[in-house]
């Protein structure tokens with residue numbers, strides 16, 4: 001009984017402790033840790049058990065720098081578009097401090113966001129088969145498994161989609177990695193040892209998220 005409870009507690013702790021980590025020490029990720037991480041990905045569920053994922057491990061510094069440069073360009077374009085279409089201003093509407101707001105706009109449009117992957121000891125490229133219906137969902141399940149194993153191992157990781165969303169950058173990544181036509185670069189996971197502990201980013205209150213029987217009827221009722 002107590003063993004069961006410790007497994008439940010441990011599982012919840014790993015889920016709650018996971019953070020997006022974007023700063024890493026130079027310490028490499030061991031081969032044993034990589035084996036655990038990859039096995040966690042392999043065990044994920046997939047529609048019709050298609051297992052449409054393939055993984056490319058990038059450790060070479062030259063390759064990491066090239067990928068970081070591609071990722072930075074894409075992020076810069078994406079956030080510049082958000083800025084021009086005023087979406088970014090909407091997103092930061094609650095941030096009253098003008099200096100902080102300008103700094104955020106500058107950071108996001110600078111092309112520096114997502115370049116951190118160049119400094120991660122490992123970039124794990126998650127590739128997905130294009131002709132499988134559920135590939136985006138399947139690969140997301142594998143990615144979350146991987147992120148949780150990363151956390152359990154005391155490592156940190158960030159799920160990076162920016163260079164895979166922009167079609168030109170995705171083509172650049174595919175060419176860099178020699179990927180065949182039938183596959184798409186779905187996401188890149190930058191993995192390493194975190195430089196410092198990170199605070200949890202806020203989550204919406206559970207009451208706002210869950211309904212009972214139909215949309216809008218609260219599942220969690222106010223205490224009398």
Ligand SMILES: Cc1cc2nc3c(=O)[nH]c(=O)nc-3n(C[C@H](O)[C@H](O)[C@H](O)COP(=O)(O)O)c2cc1C
Nearest residue numbers: 018019020021022114158159160161162163200201
């Ligand atoms: C589908 C997806 C795509 C993401 N893409 C990026 C990205 O391109 N660059 C980045 O720095 N973070 C990216 N993230 C990380 C999110 O910003 C992060 O998960 C979110 O802010 C919540 O923070 P947390 O992971 O620390 O809880 C992505 C996360 C998900 C799930």
